[in-house]
Amino acid sequence: MMRIVALLAGFVMAGVMLSFGLVLAVRILLPSWYAVPAALLHMTSQKVPAAQAPAPPQTVVQFDQAAPTPAPIAQSDEPTPVTLQPTLAAVAQTGVATAIPERPTAVPVAAESSAAQVLGSDGSGPLLPDRRFNVLLLGSDNDLKFAPTAVLTQSMILVSIDPSAPDVAMISIPRDFWVPIGGYGYQKIDVAYEVGGIALARSTVEKLFGVKIDYYAWIGLNGLVQVIDTLGGVDVNVQHPILDEVYPDDLNSNDPYAFFRLYIPAGPQHLDGTTALEYVRSRHGDLQSDFGRSARQQQVLLAIKNRVQTLSGLSQAPQLVTDLQDSVKTDLSLPAVLQLAALARKVPPTAIRLQVLSAPDFASLGYSPDGTEQVVFPNWSAIRPTVARLLQPSRSAVNAAASGN
Amino acid sequence: MIKYVRYTALAIFIAGGLLSGTLGLNNLAFLAEQPDSPAPPLDRAATPADQAAMPVGVPTAAPALPVIAGLHLLIAPSPTQEPPDPNGTAWLYVIGGNLWESDGRSAVQLTNDGHIGQPTLSPDALLFVEQSRNASDVWLASPDAPPRPITRNTSPTVSKNHWASQPIFVPGRQRLFVLGDFNKSSTGPGDLAVWELGLGQEPPVQITRPPAYAGGDQDVTADPDDPRQIIFTRYAYVGTQLIEQLEWLDVSSDTLVPLTATDQPSRQASYSPDAKHIAFVRRGPAMEEDLYMADVQVANGRAQLDNARQLVSGVIANPVWSPDGSTLAYLAEVADGFQLWSTAFRRDADGTESPGQPRQITTGSGVDATSRPVYLTGNQAKQVQQWLSSPVK
Numbered sequence: 028m029m030r031i032v033a034l035l036a037g038f039v040m041a042g043v044m045l046s047f048g049l050v051l052a053v054r055i056l057l058p059s060w061y062a063v064p065a066a067l068l069h070m071t072s073q074k075v076p077a078a079q080a081p082a083p084p085q086t087v088v089q090f091d092q093a094a095p096t097p098a099p100i101a102q103s104d105e106p107t108p109v110t111l112q113p114t115l116a117a118v119a120q121t122g123v124a125t126a127i128p129e130r131p132t133a134v135p136v137a138a139e140s141s142a143a144q145v146l147g148s149d150g151s152g153p154l155l156p157d158r159r160f161n162v163l164l165l166g167s168d169n170d171l172k173f174a175p176t177a178v179l180t181q182s183m184i185l186v187s188i189d190p191s192a193p194d195v196a197m198i199s200i201p202r203d204f205w206v207p208i209g210g211y212g213y214q215k216i217d218v219a220y221e222v223g224g225i226a227l228a229r230s231t232v233e234k235l236f237g238v239k240i241d242y243y244a245w246i247g248l249n250g251l252v253q254v255i256d257t258l259g260g261v262d263v264n265v266q267h268p269i270l271d272e273v274y275p276d277d278l279n280s281n282d283p284y285a286f287f288r289l290y291i292p293a294g295p296q297h298l299d300g301t302t303a304l305e306y307v308r309s310r311h312g313d314l315q316s317d318f319g320r321s322a323r324q325q326q327v328l329l330a331i332k333n334r335v336q337t338l339s340g341l342s343q344a345p346q347l348v349t350d351l352q353d354s355v356k357t358d359l360s361l362p363a364v365l366q367l368a369a370l371a372r373k374v375p376p377t378a379i380r381l382q383v384l385s386a387p388d389f390a391s392l393g394y395s396p397d398g399t400e401q402v403v404f405p406n407w408s409a410i411r412p413t414v415a416r417l418l419q420p421s422r423s424a425v426n427a428a429a430s431g432n
Numbered sequence: 433m434i435k436y437v438r439y440t441a442l443a444i445f446i447a448g449g450l451l452s453g454t455l456g457l458n459n460l461a462f463l464a465e466q467p468d469s470p471a472p473p474l475d476r477a478a479t480p481a482d483q484a485a486m487p488v489g490v491p492t493a494a495p496a497l498p499v500i501a502g503l504h505l506l507i508a509p510s511p512t513q514e515p516p517d518p519n520g521t522a523w524l525y526v527i528g529g530n531l532w533e534s535d536g537r538s539a540v541q542l543t544n545d546g547h548i549g550q551p552t553l554s555p556d557a558l559l560f561v562e563q564s565r566n567a568s569d570v571w572l573a574s575p576d577a578p579p580r581p582i583t584r585n586t587s588p589t590v591s592k593n594h595w596a597s598q599p600i601f602v603p604g605r606q607r608l609f610v611l612g613d614f615n616k617s618s619t620g621p622g623d624l625a626v627w628e629l630g631l632g633q634e635p636p637v638q639i640t641r642p643p644a645y646a647g648g649d650q651d652v653t654a655d656p657d658d659p660r661q662i663i664f665t666r667y668a669y670v671g672t673q674l675i676e677q678l679e680w681l682d683v684s685s686d687t688l689v690p691l692t693a694t695d696q697p698s699r700q701a702s703y704s705p706d707a708k709h710i711a712f713v714r715r716g717p718a719m720e721e722d723l724y725m726a727d728v729q730v731a732n733g734r735a736q737l738d739n740a741r742q743l744v745s746g747v748i749a750n751p752v753w754s755p756d757g758s759t760l761a762y763l764a765e766v767a768d769g770f771q772l773w774s775t776a777f778r779r780d781a782d783g784t785e786s787p788g789q790p791r792q793i794t795t796g797s798g799v800d801a802t803s804r805p806v807y808l809t810g811n812q813a814k815q816v817q818q819w820l821s822s823p824v825k
Contacts, residue, residue, distance in 0.1 A: 260798075262747070262765055264721060267667040267674055268647030270613075270622045272591065288566040290595055290624075292650060293667065293676070294699060294713075295721055295749045296801045297769045312622025314645040314669050337767050376718070385672070 155366045159189040159418070160241040162359075163232055165220060166324070168275070168308070169247035178247075179217040181308070182324050185232065185240075187418050188367075193374045196417035197328065199321035199383040201390060205402040206235055213395075215402060220245075225356070235405075236414050242359050248278060250354025251307070252300035254331065257347045261303055261330035264295045266323075271309040303327055317403075318385035325381050332371045332379075380417055384410055521754070522813040523761060523793060524551050525772055526800035531560065531820070533813050534772075534794060542820055549803040554601040558816055559608060567593035570610055572631065573819040582631055583612075595624060598650060603659045606631050609639065609652045623648030626664055628683075639683055643668040649679075651700045657707040660684045661730070663691065665699040678712060680728075680735040691737045702804075703728075704753045710737070711751040711760050723748040723762060723775075743787045744775060749801040761793070761805045769798025772805055 166182030183200040202217040208231050211222055216235075220228040229240045246254070255261055274289035276282070289305055298306060307327050313319040359367070386392055389410050390403045522535040524542075526549045531542040550561040557574035567585040585594035597611040611624040614636050619625045626640040626649055639662070642648040646667040655661040660683040668675045676697040680689045692698040692714070701712040711725045726740035747765035754761070758777055763770040772793040777785040799805075808816065 259768065262769065264719075264747070267676070268624065268650055270595075270624065270647060272622065287590060288593055288595075290563075290568070290597070292597070292802045293647060293665070294651075294802060295747050295763075295765060295770070297798050312645060312647070315672070387672075 153360055153363065155190060155363050155370075156241070157191060159187060161238055161418075162186045162188065163229060163240045163243045164328075165225070165228060165243065165245040166251065167220070167245065167247055168277075169249075177221050180220040180228065180245075181217065182321070183216065183228075183232070184321075184324065184328070185236065185238070185414075187238075188370070190370055193370060193378060195374050195379045197325050197379065197381050198414060198417060199325055199381075200232070201317055201321065201384055201403045203317060203401070203403040204384075204390070204405050205393075205395065206231065206405065209234075215400070237411065238414070238418065242357065242363075244355060244357040244359060246355050248304060248308075250351060252304050253351065253354055254300070254347065255298070255303045255327075256300035258331065258334045260297050260299045261327060261334050262295065263298050263303070263306065263326060263330045265291055265293045265306065266326075268293045269306060269309050270312045271305075273311055274305060274309055298327075298330075303330075315385070318383055321383045321385070322381075325383070329376075329379065329381075332374070335368050336372045382413065382417060384413075389413070520810045522808040522810060523772060524553070524806035524808055524813075524816060525794070526551070526803040527797050528800075529563075533808065533816065535810060535813060536793065539794070540817075542817065549800055550598050551803065551806050552600050553806050553808070553812065553816070557601070558819055559599045559601065561597055561599065566590050568595050568597055570596045570599045570608070570629075573816070573822075575815070575819060578822040579820060582629065583610075597624065598652065599629075600652060600654060602628070603654055603656045605659060609654060609662065610636075611648070611650055611652070612636065613648075614638075619648065625649055626652045626662065640664065640666075640681065642666060645669075646674070653701050653703045653710070655703055655707050655728075656705055661735070663701045663703065663710060663728075663735075665701070666690075670694065676715075678710075678737075682733060685733060687733055689734050689736070691735065698724075700750050702750075702752050705755055705757045711743075711753065711762075713748050713751065714740075714742075716745065720745055721747045721749065723751055723760070725760075744790055750804045752804050752807065754807045755809075760787075761807060763799055763801040763805065764790070765801075766792075770801040771795060772799050 162185075164182070164184040164186055165180045167178040168181050169178045179202070181202055183202065185198040185200060187196045187198075188194070200216060202215065204216040205213055206216050208214045208216070208219045208222070209227060211218065214222075216231065219231040225243050225245065229243055232238070233240050269289060269291040271289040273286040276285035276287045289309055291302065291306055291309075307320065307324045310316050310320045315322070357364070384390060384405065386403065388406070390405050393402060393404055394400065395402050520535055522533055524531060524533050526532065527541075529546040529548055530544055531548055531551055533540050533542060545562060547563045548560055549563065550559075552559045557572055560571050560573070561568050562571055562581070564586060567587070569581045569583045569585050571579055572582050573579040583594075583596040585596055587593050594616075595611065595613050599608045599610040601608050608629050608631070610627055610629055612627045613619050613624055614627060615638065618638060619642065622645050623642045624647075625638055625642050627636040627638050629636045640649045643666075646669055649664045649666050651665040653663050655663075661680065662683065663678055663680050666675075666677050666679045668677070673694075675694045676699055677694060678691040678698045678701050680691050681687070691701075697715040699713050701710045703710055708727060709725050710728055711723065713721050714724045716722050722742050723744040723746075724740055724742050726737040729736050729738055743760070744762075744764070749763040749770065751760050751762040753759070759774050760777075761772060761774045764773045773790050774793055775787045775790045778788050779785050
């Protein structure tokens with residue numbers, strides 16, 4: 028009897044040993060994997076955290092005292108109106124469009140053909156030129172629906188910068204523009220990056236618009252969130268309520284086709300990275316569809332520029348570079364990026380011109396020749412002179428140069 | 433000999449089991465650690481070590497933490513906080529999805545849900561909104577009952593969720609106006625309308641009918657003297673042009689009158705307590721969002737705005753009047769987000785009023801500019817804390 032009990036006890040203890048030995052081994056050998064059960068244990072505990080999100084510090088100014096932090100408050104008893112410094116991003120007015128469904132990804136996949144330099148690989152590199160230069164900004168929904176090396180460009184913005192003025196023009200190119208793409212016939216312009224990487228996207232824009240693209244920068248979904256969160260969020264004046272019944276829930280679920288309901292009220296507000304991404308990415312429930320989305324993208328870019336403007340000494344730059352290692356591709360060197368950021372601080376809002384190439388002025392809506400896709404036909408006779416005008420110095424920049432400022 | 437070998441083997445087996453079991457228990461203790469949990473359990477007062485590990489601004493003791501249906505309410509004034517002056521002025525506002533109160537000397541966090549906003553007050557109750565991933569609900573806190581949701585908009589089917597947002601009490605009645613999409617077939621899936629709700633189980637009544645695909649209506653404010661007359665912001669397109677306009681609606685006669693011109697984008701109106709004026713925000717030529725006030729005149733069943741004048745220039749949001757109409761509080765953008773400001777009116781010898789110098793009320797973390805601030809007396813501030821501290825059922 029004793030032997031049986033002793034044997035049973037031995038087996039039980041051996042089982043315990045085996046179980047915890049395994050856990051111990053996993054803990055030592057695979058520390059990151061080991062974190063999963065710990066997290067699960069935490070989630071299933073019945074304790075309630077005191078603050079689910081860390082509560083922000085909040086101090087209060089004595090009602091009869093001046094604010095202890097710098098604030099652009101009017102200091103005199105001059106008659107009204109009093110001016111508080113506005114920094115909110117403006118937004119361009121855009122044309123109207125009917126809803127255009129998401130395009131299926133049936134185009135052949137090509138490898139990235141550009142020797143893209145990941146931002147921040149080293150601290151050296153060429154600076155920006157003194158002359159006007161053009162940057163092609165590309166944004167992609169690089170979620171689970173697409174192979175990482177073959178994503179469409181949901182956003183294409185041609186930014187032209189004259190550092191001497193300074194003067195900036197931002198031209199949003201509709202993703203559904205039906206254009207010739209070298210080697211692939213007529214396609215939507217968002218396909219160029221998918222099938223030929225940055226080289227084909229760049230050459231397509233150069234040929235169509237008759238401009239030289241000096242630099243490019245591509246950013247994915249998480250990259251945008253990281254940029255904005257690193258900057259501490261952005262202040263945006265949401266132009267109208269955003270209600271999207273089917274906003275993609277592809278960043279927080281394993282189902283690439285999951286969706287959730289999005290609501291962002293209109294009016295000035297501070298957006299964190301995730302909300303800002305939702306604001307620029309949503310296209311449903313907006314009468315202007317992709318054109319409206321393009322205008323929102325420009326608006327958030329300006330908000331980022333404004334945010335950079337308020338940062339002291341670009342102290343977040345190293346963090347930003349670290350954050351962007353896996354989320355941004357560009358051929359700008361790190362010194363050039365810092366130069367751009369410094370330049371952004373100098374450009375007054377009046378020297379920034381925004382243009383969305385929207386219908387009906389710059390495009391018309393229709394179907395691809397095979398009738399399978401809703402597309403946007405560019406009106407080149409209207410687009411080319413407009414682009415040429417935007418790439419000239421603005422009147423305010425000319426006036427500023429003439430006055431010696 | 434064989435017998436000794438068996439006993440020895442058994443002894444080694446048991447000893448090994450005991451040893452490994454001890455190791456396993458140690459491992460279990462490691463598993464039970466929660467290094468990413470900074471907060472102590474809330475059924476006891478925090479120790480100094482707990483307090484040191486907690487984020488700034490989080491109250492350190494929470495004797496009763498009501499938790500139900502995903503809502504975590506927390507009332508925990510700092511033990512060192514001075515009691516509010518019963519006749520003083522305080523404000524209720526939102527930071528990071530939580531309600532905060534300030535009496536101008538110190539601030540206290542009232543909730544820690546992280547998804548709460550848009551508070552509004554009547555003499556005997558508080559409304560606020562809790563937003564979840566696909567829906568939002570209006571909650572009521574009052575002395576009569578624990579905080580409770582008065583809408584139930586959440587559904588496991590995403591498309592069957594609804595929004596309830598920006599509630600206000602109908603002056604003098606146990607009813608409220610709220611933005612909602614309670615019947616998506618009547619509002620379209622992409623737009624919110626103004627609805628009227630009771631505090632009981634009666635079905636909501638749709639008040640406005642916004643044009644489709646412009647985002648809907650928002651910012652409703654009700655005439656304190658005649659709550660059947662409301663002003664709200666309407667978003668619409670004329671051709672390709674987005675229009676943002678203040679509209680006046682007589683709910684009884686269904687008379688709708690635009691109050692502002694289409695080329696002067698205006699929003700977020702707030703009736704003064706005497707119903708003679710509204711404060712609102714209008715976009716300026718340099719894309720700033722300026723604070724304005726105007727006189728409201730109603731004649732022959734139609735309203736119009738007169739004498740619109742700019743009070744403050746900047747990026748302003750959600751102005752509200754103090755109960756005596758002497759001061760406006762609003763959110764204004766500063767270098768790092770939005771903060772609560774106020775402007776008092778000076779009455780000159782000839783009886784005319786002019787706004788004084790704006791004063792910044794809060795600093796620190798940005799205040800939610802999409803939630804209207806709420807004026808409180810010291811007594812109301814205390815009441816709100818009490819209403820929210822009742823256990824949720």
